[in-house]
Every structure is written in C-alpha cells, then in structure tokens.
Amino acid sequence: MKRAIGVEAIIDYKLLKAAVGVVAGLLFLALLLRGTEAGAATLAQMVIDHVAGAWGLQAATAIVLTGTTGHVKLAAAGAFADAALSAVEGFALRAGRWWAPWLVVIATGALLPWEVIAAVRKPGWLRIGVLAVNVAVVAYLLVTVVRAHRARTIDKPVRGP
Numbered sequence: 566m567k568r569a570i571g572v573e574a575i576i577d578y579k580l581l582k583a584a585v586g587v588v589a590g591l592l593f594l595a596l597l598l599r600g601t602e603a604g605a606a607t608l609a610q611m612v613i614d615h616v617a618g619a620w621g622l623q624a625a626t627a628i629v630l631t632g633t634t635g636h637v638k639l640a641a642a643g644a645f646a647d648a649a650l651s652a653v654e655g656f657a658l659r660a661g662r663w664w665a666p667w668l669v670v671i672a673t674g675a676l677l678p679w680e681v682i683a684a685v686r687k688p689g690w691l692r693i694g695v696l697a698v699n700v701a702v703v704a705y706l707l708v709t710v711v712r713a714h715r716a717r718t719i720d721k722p723v724r725g726p
Contacts, residue, residue, distance in 0.1 A: 571705050572658060575669065578702070579655030586648025593641035597634065605632020666706045674703045 568576075596604045609625035609632070616624065650672060657665035680696045 568661075569709065572709065575702055575706065576655050576658045578698070579651045579658065579669070583648045583652035583655060586644045586651060590641050590644035590648060593637050593644060596632075596637055597641065601632060601634045601637045605629055605637075608632070666710045670703050670706050670710070673699050677703065 605628050609628040612621055612625040612628065654665065654669045654672060657668060677696075677699060680692075680699060684692050684696050
C-alpha cells in the first residue's frame with residue numbers, strides 16, 4: 566500500500582513510541598520486583614556519582630522522592646497504557662483503517678492543552694520538541710483527513726430528483 570511520507574513517519578513514530586513505552590513499563594516492573602525504594606536510592610546514587618552539575622543533584626533528589634512503590638506502579642501502568650494506545654494507532658494507520666487518523670488526532674490532540682501549559686510553566690527543549698511534534702502530527706492528519714473527505718464527496722455522483 567502506497568502512503569504519503571508524512572503518514573509513514575507518523576506510523577514509525579507511533580510504533581517506536583509503543584516500543585519505548587513497553588521497555589519503560591518493563592523497567593518499572595523490574596524495579597517493583599527488586600525493591601522500589603532501594604532501587605531508587607541506587608539509581609539516585611549513580612546519578613550523583615556520574616553526572617556533574619547542580620541538575621544531577623536535583624535529578625537524584627527527584628528520583629528518591631518519587632521512587633515510591635505507589636508512584637512506580639502508576640508509572641508502569643501509564644507506560645503500558647500509552648504503549649498500547651500508540652501501538653493501536655500505529656498499526657491502525659499501517660492497515661489503512663478509515664478511523665485511524667481520527668483516533669490519532671483525538672488521542673494526541675486531547676493532551677495538547679496540558680502540553681502547552683507544561684511548556685509555558687517550565688519551558689525546556691525536550692518539552693517544546695515533543696509539543697511541536699504532536700502539534701505537527703495533529704495538523705498533518707487533520708489536513709490529510711479533510712482532503713480525503715472532500716475528494717470522496719466531490720467524486721460522488723450527484724443524484725437527480
């Protein structure tokens with residue numbers, strides 16, 4: 566099936582995001598099985614030992630404060646849920662389902678307001694980059710879907726009375 570390069574890029578992005586989500590979820594599960602607080606303390610110590618600068622200490626502090634069993638369970642569930650949604654989006658686009666672009670637009674667009682708020686409150690290159698990618702995905706798919714809908718509407722023969 567021949568697809569536009571933009572749709573191919575979105576499929577690749579969604580499937581890669583799904584794979585990363587599964588790996589993150591598995592790492593969180595491994596942390597739960599091995600002892601969450603001890604694992605967080607070990608990771609924080611590694612950050613302090615190997616990262617120079619004040620942000621290394623801030624990162625280690627954040628790891629210790631959020632490395633509780635409840636937080637890690639929530640993070641694992643969130644990682645697996647996001648991976649599942651991204652996989653459905655990617656495979657549905659790849660299969661050419663008519664509803665797939667709408668799923669991606671709704672699922673990605675629904676979170677844009679929170680991403681904008683986060684980018685305004687604490688701007689950073691990664692946060693702004695993710696926001697830019699998600700805005701581009703939503704805009705591109707909206708334009709593609711609207712064009713396809715108009716083409717189908719125009720191609721339909723007009724029935725007479």
